[in-house]
Amino acid sequence: MSSLAPSRSEIDTKLRAILCDVLGLDATQVEGFDADTGLFGHLPELDSMAVAGLLTEIEDRLGIIIEDDEVDGEMLETYGGLLAFAEAKVVES
Numbered sequence: 001m002s003s004l005a006p007s008r009s010e011i012d013t014k015l016r017a018i019l020c021d022v023l024g025l026d027a028t029q030v031e032g033f034d035a036d037t038g039l040f041g042h043l044p045e046l047d048s049m050a051v052a053g054l055l056t057e058i059e060d061r062l063g064i065i066i067e068d069d070e071v072d073g074e075m076l077e078t079y080g081g082l083l084a085f086a087e088a089k090v091v092e093s
Helices: 008-023 027-031 048-062 073-077 079-092
Strands: none
Touching (some): 008 048, 048 079
């Protein structure tokens, strides 16, 4: 276990990179995401098939485990929701 958890900005940076890599989104588009930017249901690239790959990549890059029962529409609804979820999981691990 590392002695220092990643900072909020480090998690934010990693999460944006994951969205670009997994969904093939343009980096400029993802840089413009704010807490209220819609994800699931708003981005055509983020469909039910892409969710599994996205969550797996988040687990790998952030060193966390996401349980099936933790995945819901709310955490994937907005960028802010996904970021808050990822931060909470990193703190927990």
